[in-house]
Amino acid sequence: MSPDPSARPVTVALAGQPNVGKSTVFNRLTGLNQHVGNWPGKTVEQKTGELVHNGTAIRLVDLPGTYGLTANSEEERIARDYVLRERPDVVVAIVNAAALERNLYLVAELLALPSPVVIGLNMMDVAASHGVRVEPEVLEAALKLPVVPLVAARNQGIDGLIDAALRVAADPAAFAPTRPEMRPAHRPILAAIAAHLEAVLPPPYPTSWAALKLLEGDTEIAALVRERAPEAWKEVHALLLQHEDAYLDIAGGRYEWIARMVRAAVARPRAGAVTVTDRIDRVATHPLWGLGLLLAVLAGVFWLTYTAAAPLVALLGRLIGGSLAGAARDTLSSGPPWFARFVADGLIGGAGMVLSFLPILVFFFALMGILEDVGYLARMAFVMDRFMHRIGLHGKSSLPLFLGFGCNIPAVLGTRIIEDRRARLLTLLLAPLVPCTARLAVVTFLAPAFFGELATWVMVGLVSLNMVVLVVVGVTLNRLAFRGAKTAFIMEMPLYHAPNFRTIGLFVWNNLTSFLKKASTVIVLVSALVWALAQWPGPGMQHSALAAVGRALAPVGAWLGLGDWRFIVALLTSFVAKENTIATLGVLFNAGEGGASLARQVAAALPPSAALAFLVIQVLFVPCVATVAVTKQEAGWRWALAGVLLLLTVSLGLGVVAFQLASRL
Amino acid sequence: MLARLLALVADGRLHTPGELAAELGVSTELVEAMLAELQRHGDLAPAPSSCHAGCTSCPMNGACARAEGSAAGATPLRPAAPRPPRS
Numbered sequence: 070m071s072p073d074p075s076a077r078p079v080t081v082a083l084a085g086q087p088n089v090g091k092s093t094v095f096n097r098l099t100g101l102n103q104h105v106g107n108w109p110g111k112t113v114e115q116k117t118g119e120l121v122h123n124g125t126a127i128r129l130v131d132l133p134g135t136y137g138l139t140a141n142s143e144e145e146r147i148a149r150d151y152v153l154r155e156r157p158d159v160v161v162a163i164v165n166a167a168a169l170e171r172n173l174y175l176v177a178e179l180l181a182l183p184s185p186v187v188i189g190l191n192m193m194d195v196a197a198s199h200g201v202r203v204e205p206e207v208l209e210a211a212l213k214l215p216v217v218p219l220v221a222a223r224n225q226g227i228d229g230l231i232d233a234a235l236r237v238a239a240d241p242a243a244f245a246p247t248r249p250e251m252r253p254a255h256r257p258i259l260a261a262i263a264a265h266l267e268a269v270l271p272p273p274y275p276t277s278w279a280a281l282k283l284l285e286g287d288t289e290i291a292a293l294v295r296e297r298a299p300e301a302w303k304e305v306h307a308l309l310l311q312h313e314d315a316y317l318d319i320a321g322g323r324y325e326w327i328a329r330m331v332r333a334a335v336a337r338p339r340a341g342a343v344t345v346t347d348r349i350d351r352v353a354t355h356p357l358w359g360l361g362l363l364l365a366v367l368a369g370v371f372w373l374t375y376t377a378a379a380p381l382v383a384l385l386g387r388l389i390g391g392s393l394a395g396a397a398r399d400t401l402s403s404g405p406p407w408f409a410r411f412v413a414d415g416l417i418g419g420a421g422m423v424l425s426f427l428p429i430l431v432f433f434f435a436l437m438g439i440l441e442d443v444g445y446l447a448r449m450a451f452v453m454d455r456f457m458h459r460i461g462l463h464g465k466s467s468l469p470l471f472l473g474f475g476c477n478i479p480a481v482l483g484t485r486i487i488e489d490r491r492a493r494l495l496t497l498l499l500a501p502l503v504p505c506t507a508r509l510a511v512v513t514f515l516a517p518a519f520f521g522e523l524a525t526w527v528m529v530g531l532v533s534l535n536m537v538v539l540v541v542v543g544v545t546l547n548r549l550a551f552r553g554a555k556t557a558f559i560m561e562m563p564l565y566h567a568p569n570f571r572t573i574g575l576f577v578w579n580n581l582t583s584f585l586k587k588a589s590t591v592i593v594l595v596s597a598l599v600w601a602l603a604q605w606p607g608p609g610m611q612h613s614a615l616a617a618v619g620r621a622l623a624p625v626g627a628w629l630g631l632g633d634w635r636f637i638v639a640l641l642t643s644f645v646a647k648e649n650t651i652a653t654l655g656v657l658f659n660a661g662e663g664g665a666s667l668a669r670q671v672a673a674a675l676p677p678s679a680a681l682a683f684l685v686i687q688v689l690f691v692p693c694v695a696t697v698a699v700t701k702q703e704a705g706w707r708w709a710l711a712g713v714l715l716l717l718t719v720s721l722g723l724g725v726v727a728f729q730l731a732s733r734l
Numbered sequence: 735m736l737a738r739l740l741a742l743v744a745d746g747r748l749h750t751p752g753e754l755a756a757e758l759g760v761s762t763e764l765v766e767a768m769l770a771e772l773q774r775h776g777d778l779a780p781a782p783s784s785c786h787a788g789c790t791s792c793p794m795n796g797a798c799a800r801a802e803g804s805a806a807g808a809t810p811l812r813p814a815a816p817r818p819p820r821s
Contacts, residue, residue, distance in 0.1 A: 141774060170763040174771065286775075314737070316775065321736035324768050328735070328760045337761065354753075454748035467748065559743060559769060559778070562750045 078126035079238050082152060084179060085163035086172055087134035090191040093221040094163055095131045098231065108147050122231045130157065138178040139282065140289035152182045153273045158238035161230060163189045166196035166203045169331055177249045177323040181278050185237045185244035189230045191219040201337050208334035214246040249326035255318050258308060259284060265305050269298035284315040346564045353445065359452040366440070367532065372525050374432045379517050381428035386666055389421045390659065411600060414659045419596025422655030422667055423588050423648045426510045427581070433506060434580045438573035444563040466496040473503030477696040481703055495546055497704050498712050501692035502539040504532055507647035508688055514651055518668035519680035531688045538689060538719060587646060595645050596652045603657055610657070625721070629686065630679030630728040640686060646693050678731035685727040689720035739768050740777060
């Protein structure tokens with residue numbers, strides 16, 4: 070049917086948020102009859118087109134994709150100015166049926182403008198595939214405006230959409246939709262501002278709409294009023310300053326309106342994955358059961374790591390300390406004797422012994438990788454946050470502290486998410502109290518040597534001690550000096566899903582290569598240095614520089630039951646990297662005794678009470694030099710030093726307590 | 735509703751959209767939409783990056799990356815710095 074050449078074409082504006090299929094609708098309707106240019110004076114693309122529908126000529130204008138209509142962006146200004154200035158006969162709002170909660174906000178804003186609105190409910194197929202059931206007729210009844218279901222990609226419903234748009238354009242007076250409402254508290258203010266604007270606002274801005282936008286903090290309307298009516302602006306500005314919270318009320322009113330519409334017209338049958346996630350989360354994120362589960366999971370990780378790795382660690386220890394060191398001695402026997410000793414006792418006995426950690430790290434990283442990949446790690450952080458909040462610590466401290474289980478460095482860096490300085494400093498000080506992988510690996514190596522069958526319980530006890538100390542120190546410092554402002558933090562919880570073993574394998578591999586890099590550089594250097602200082606000036610290790618240092622610290626060692634200076638030196642070298650405890654013990658014991666496995670030698674060198682004190686100090690001792698350097702970078706020398714002194718005091722103090730108590734048992 | 739949401743998240747605790755939705759009696763999708771609106775308005779801001787380039791050895795770096803949005807498309811939010819008063 071040909072259009073009446075004398076009739077004015079009906080102007081239809083297409084509005085919508087980005088990625089809702091608006092362009093698809095525009096292209097389906099206009100085909101090749103479209104013009105592409107720029108909006109006047111702007112760099113934003115403008116698309117217009119013509120079509121004839123059942124004998125009616127239509128001019129279609131594609132508005133830029135926007136989330137709202139406040140002057141936050143060029144696109145939002147263009148879209149709303151077009152509707153205000155050009156007054157299209159009807160605005161067709163294309164919304165994504167699968168994300169109505171986000172999309173209806175723009176509709177709420179469009180309803181405040183003078184043109185009538187029709188909704189094109191696009192992506193009905195996507196919504197259905199997501200299990201979202203949207204009832205267009207119910208939404209239409211709730212909104213009191215036409216709602217047309219579409220699948221624009223398959224050209225379904227588009228004719229019906231244009232039919233509805235033309236019906237509304239033909240009788241705009243009948244358009245009476247359900248609009249969002251402001252809370253009663255702010256309605257008189259809106260009326261007062263509108264009254265001030267009545268005689269001064271230039272066309273085409275409706276006064277009630279401009280008043281609403283001013284209360285929302287719209288900078289463009291504010292500049293317009295200030296420029297055109299300075300006297301009225303003074304009054305309006307005074308009112309705005311008194312009601313800076315009005316934005317929350319206005320936007321909140323829109324979301325209440327959206328919630329009502331969605332509640333009426335949308336049903337979300339729960340997908341299987343969501344139901345499983347919800348069911349697990351009822352326990353995993355419960356304030357009490359969640360904490361119990363977290364402790365059980367951590368205990369399980371340590372138990373599994375120890376049970377699976379311990380035999381392999383012992384085997385590797387024998388191979389490296391015995392066979393490999395022996396082979397090195399034999400191979401190098403023709404060279405200088407000191408060089409053979411250096412390689413066998415210094416490098417292999419030290420850095421090589423650290424390589425026996427590998428099974429521990431493989432199992433630990435694999436278990437942590439599985440926990441991360443199935444989605445449980447985020448729940449651990451959530452439960453820890455709840456717990457910390459209950460004991461008065463800053464809730465946002467939990468995430469960085471949680472990172473400390475891997476390595477204290479990201480824990481320190483992670484405190485950047487805390488904007489309150491006092492809370493951040495407190496978290497910086499507490500971060501090294503979380504036992505990192507390196508410390509846990511050292512303890513996993515030594516605990517079976519010292520305590521045999523009881524090793525798992527000793528390890529769980531040591532980690533629990535770490536947590537108790539962290540809480541006590543945190544609460545004390547928080548009460549004394551670091552009480553800070555409360556701030557929010559919102560994070561997504563991933564759905565639980567089956568682990569991807571390739572991802573976990575890569576995760577383990579990346580962590581192992583990083584460990585091997587450290588073992589082949591820092592730990593090799595420290596092992597070489599320790600070996601050299603254990604020989605020099607001599608004769609023998611008992612007359613070495615290292616022995617002199619160890620003996621100088623003997624009074625401190627005596628409080629802890631550490632009569633053997635080699636343990637004191639091992640602790641000192643752990644400042645460079647925590648693994649050096651084992652590397653140093655490897656060098657010093659192999660150099661002194663030779664033959665027997667390191668585990669048996671260290672166990673024979675200390676009574677159980679002193680061994681417990683040594684492990685307590687090991688898990689609480691001053692952070693490694695890299696962590697101190699990062700702390701200095703984040704907070705300065707003063708706080709880095711304060712952290713070192715704090716941990717030195719706590720570790721030595723609790724080491725003494727552990728020794729004294731264990732000696733009396 | 736928006737004011738209630740802001741009040742809920744301002745208690746200094748870690749929150750999830752699902753838990754906030756349960757508190758407000760609305761869908762998680764609506765809470766996510768409101769959080770996006772608060773972010774657009776400047777009341778909430780994406781949390782700064784906490785992962786460090788040199789942290790590949792950290793066993794939690796997966797969780798860290800997830801919290802930063804690279805893995806799950808989620809952006810942790812925190813309150814934005816206070817805005818200057820209207821001029």
